[in-house]
Amino acid sequence: MSKSIRTALVLTGWVGTVGVLLTAAGGCAHNRAPNAALAEQIISEPHGGKHALQLLKEGNERFLAGDANSPSTDPETIRIAAVDGQKPFVSILTCADSRVPVERVFDRGFGEIFVVRVAGNVTAQHETGSVEFSLAALKAPLLVVMGHTKCGAIKAAIAGQPVTPNIDSFLASIQPAVQRVKAAQPNLTGEALEEAVTQENVRQTLRELYATSPLIREKVASGAVEVAIAEIDITTGKVTWLDNVPKP
């Protein structure tokens, strides 16, 4: 474990727990799966997060072109990854929607993408902790927050009607984004409003990750982890990378 990661873990009081998790994630070093070798190469690069982002862009292009080659899905890679431990080169926080099959739209395989999914791609303690684990223990060099078109959680948050207490809890997390968009662009309605809220909600989730996690903040501020935000069009699977990425 590097000194900076250890320092960050000490700051969050996680050193013992993550030590155990690191051991579980590690294992023997022989017979590296191709995907593990790729991830180790990316993690060791000075700008590994940029390389990881490039892989996602290329994978989405293959998917859209009908040229997906499903890397790291052969039985031997799957078996070795299970023995050796996961080495994801990216951590993605996205919606639970079944029309967002993350590995397929980026044409990646087993052990390559650490995915945290929750309706409305919001974040609270469990999601933030999961992201922290992927960046600190697994050393993923890229963090992506991704929303999607036609998101039911976004529509429900805009509608503003109570559903159940548990559903209301994640709708409440989206609500500030709804209010900010309505205040800034009061004439927006329908799909245009949903689209604007979806993108604002992605940025809001990233800001929330910074606000609630010193570990994530430190990793992004130091340049150890790159950040990207995105929206996927569920009618095509096309991922659009958004600008105005919030900084820690």
Ligand SMILES: [Zn+2]
């Ligand atoms: Zn959704």
